Amino acid sequence: MYAFFWDMPKGGDIHHHLSLSFRPEEVYEVVPHFSVRMGLSNCAGDEGPPLRYRMVSPATLSALPACVHADYKKLSDLNGEEKAAWISALTIDKGYEGRNEFFEVIVNRLTEVARDTAAMRELLARMLKRYAREKVLYVETQYNAPTQEAADLLRKRLAEQDLASLPISVRFQSVAIRFRPDAEEMVERLYDFNHRNRDLWVGLNMAGREDNTKGNALRFLQTFRKMRRKYSGIHLSIHGGEVDAPGPEVRNTLLLGAERIGHGTNLISDPDAMLLMRNGRNLVEVNLVSNRLLEYFTDLREHPFPEYLRFGIPVCLNTDDSGVWDSNLTDEYMLASKLYNLTWAEIMQIGRNSLQYSFAEPALKQQLLDRFEAAVKAFETRYATGDWKSTLATVRPEVSRHAERAILH
Ligand SMILES: [Zn+2]
Structure with a gap:
């Protein structure tokens, strides 16, 4: 189906x-030079939002106080586990995440990408x-x-x-x-x-x-x-x-x-x-x-x-x-x-x-x-024939992670 x-x-x-x-993977490909906030150390003069997984451009990073730089890691330097956590931080993928996580957290993590x-x-x-x-x-x-x-x-x-x-x-x-x-x-x-x-x-x-x-x-x-x-x-x-x-x-x-x-x-x-x-x-x-x-x-x-x-x-x-x-x-x-x-x-x-x-x-x-x-006419013709199953077998859908989580199972 x-x-x-x-x-x-x-x-x-x-x-x-x-x-x-x-998709987070697309962001990863396009701005590998951006940095991600991985930690929240207490640093005087850091006036940015204390938000883990917030992404910043190189220019923004260099303008931040030196003591906060250690909290950031270049996107392309994340290891497998860190990258998975970052992907999860950009998506509503847990039952307890909802309206506030979306409007107040995730949108802000992406602000600098949207400005570029x-x-x-x-x-x-x-x-x-x-x-x-x-x-x-x-x-x-x-x-x-x-x-x-x-x-x-x-x-x-x-x-x-x-x-x-x-x-x-x-x-x-x-x-x-x-x-x-x-x-x-x-x-x-x-x-x-x-x-x-x-x-x-x-x-x-x-x-x-x-x-x-x-x-x-x-x-x-x-x-x-x-x-x-x-x-x-x-x-x-x-x-x-x-x-x-x-x-x-x-x-x-x-x-x-x-x-x-x-x-x-x-x-x-x-x-x-x-x-x-x-x-x-x-x-x-x-x-x-x-x-x-x-x-x-x-x-x-x-x-x-x-x-x-x-x-x-x-x-x-x-x-x-x-x-x-x-x-x-x-x-x-x-x-x-x-x-x-x-x-x-x-x-x-x-x-x-x-x-x-x-x-x-x-x-x-x-x-x-x-x-x-x-396109509809052509589609109807293809699927209305007796052999629609072999037509369907040639389709390679890119199943979304949302569908995997919430629709197909
Ligand atoms: Zn809308």
């Missing part, structure tokens, strides 16, 4: 945080090749290029032969951190950035823990209205309703102008918003593995995904932070099919939605939809 879903055409992954979507724009380009390249092997046609990922120069270098890298020839396209969303004191200015800056980089940056998002109410949606109502007076055609996908309690988060997020809702897990608690979402203009980006590992659902059988799907709300499946979960898009399809008894027509509709509701420009979107339909 895993091989079948690995081989199946999958449309797009459109709820995706770039810096949290790399050269590293990000090469990590993106590796990730796209991996997604292409998994039959994903499109990734729409949340990533802020810190400068125009960084955006231009990224554009150049994507045009190089090894990436331009891949059967996968990538577009970006800018992302504001909603609970920050300066989040309104950040939204305004990002609008301007998107406007100047419309060929690649196709949308804008707001992320960050919603249980921190400093980032509530209505705080931004005037900001988005102001931006719409100035700019046309900047697409919005906004995290909404990724909270435990019932509430109006999704309705308020729609009021900001969001065309797509990230997670929408508590949409089910708001009857008006449910009826509104049924009109088909807006899609919910569902992330099953993420919702379970971040403890929004201890049992995914209680997830509202099948209700949204069969009530007529457009949905698609996404990975959110596949590096930290050590998962892939195959896992999402496999889980959904097992848990909610999806029909083939439903599985295909989910894939189609992920392209139809993407922010890809019209010409690319049409090309992706055409390729998807053709």
